Amino acid sequence: MRNKASYGQYLKEFFGINVNPHQSVIALAGNPNVGKSTVFNALTGLRQHTGNWAGKTVCNMQGNFVYKHKSFLLVDLPGTYSLLAHTLEEEIARDFICFGRPDITLVVLDATCLERNLNLALQILEITGRVVLCVNLLDEAEKKKIYIDIPELETELGVPVVGTAARKGEGLENLLEALYRMVMGASSTEPRQIIYSQEVEEAIQQLMPEIQFLVGDQLNPRWVALRLLDSDRSFIERISFYLSYRQSYFPSTPEVAIW
Numbered sequence: 001m002r003n004k005a006s007y008g009q010y011l012k013e014f015f016g017i018n019v020n021p022h023q024s025v026i027a028l029a030g031n032p033n034v035g036k037s038t039v040f041n042a043l044t045g046l047r048q049h050t051g052n053w054a055g056k057t058v059c060n061m062q063g064n065f066v067y068k069h070k071s072f073l074l075v076d077l078p079g080t081y082s083l084l085a086h087t088l089e090e091e092i093a094r095d096f097i098c099f100g101r102p103d104i105t106l107v108v109l110d111a112t113c114l115e116r117n118l119n120l121a122l123q124i125l126e127i128t129g130r131v132v133l134c135v136n137l138l139d140e141a142e143k144k145k146i147y148i149d150i151p152e153l154e155t156e157l158g159v160p161v162v163g164t165a166a167r168k169g170e171g172l173e174n175l176l177e178a179l180y181r182m183v184m185g186a187s188s189t190e191p192r193q194i195i196y197s198q199e200v201e202e203a204i205q206q207l208m209p210e211i212q213f214l215v216g217d218q219l220n221p222r223w224v225a226l227r228l229l230d231s232d233r234s235f236i237e238r239i240s241f242y243l244s245y246r247q248s249y250f251p252s253t254p255e256v257a258i259w
């Protein structure tokens with residue numbers, strides 16, 4: 001297990017997030033306007049505080065809740081359509097999901113335009129399998145005669161999927177249960193991976209052993225291989241930056257793989 005005290009120090013210094021050693025950290029991600037803050041408010045009530053992302057002028061919301069005697073810290077990330085970091089908000093969301101090592105990334109999706117929302121969900125599933133998907137706005141979808149097959153979506157994506165209408169408070173109990181089961185290690189996941197062209201897949205296979213050697217279990221090697229193939233130089237530098245700092249925070253602590 002990771003060293004909880006060092007982890008707290010790391011989150012504080014690099015992200016401006018205050019976590020207690022006994023809390024599980026949940027990153028709340030999703031496209032803009034899908035109901036993230038509604039879910040956040042419904043789960044955390046008045047137990048919220050605002051801060052700033054470390055080194056950034058962008059505000060963050062952190063909130064606590066307890067479910068079945070387990071304490072959670074929920075971090076509301078800026079709404080983003082992708083993690084390709086074209087904007088400061090995308091960079092913040094991406095860095096926290098990639099390097100903040102949340103125990104779970106809870107991705108809120110808009111049931112009325114699921115296809116567009118799945119783009120971000122699939123990008124996150126390439127980084128980590130510790131994901132719970134919340135298909136929100138089911139009441140709006142119903143008005144538009146859109147039916148979402150939640151069990152089928154769960155089978156297709158390989159992670160827990162919960163349907164909600166957060167403004168009415170519907171489905172939140174199931175959501176809490178899914179989060180709880182995942183932190184307790186009671187849910188098995190097999191996150192859906194995008195299969196690329198043969199050329200790209202061969203290049204990934206060639207790079208993987210070397211990357212595995214370099215990053216250990218700190219990052220998903222397939223995902224790092226894809227970033228290298230993208231030649232996203234600034235992001236590759238960012239990966240090096242976080243990995244070297246994490247080394248100094250967690251020198252000899254065996255880490256739990258996060259994908």
Ligand SMILES: Nc1nc2c(ncn2[C@@H]2O[C@H](COP(=O)(O)OP(=O)(O)OP(=O)(O)O)[C@@H](O)[C@H]2O)c(=O)[nH]1
Nearest residue numbers: 031032033034035036037038079136137165166167
């Ligand atoms: N009908 C309906 N409206 C909802 C639901 N969830 C959220 N809303 C509404 O959708 C709007 C956007 O909700 P927010 O919670 O602010 O969405 P957000 O994802 O935090 O938005 P950004 O932070 O701007 O990205 C608000 O007017 C909510 O009241 C829902 O399940 N059903």
Ligand SMILES: [Mg+2]
Nearest residue numbers: 036037038076
């Ligand atoms: Mg919001």
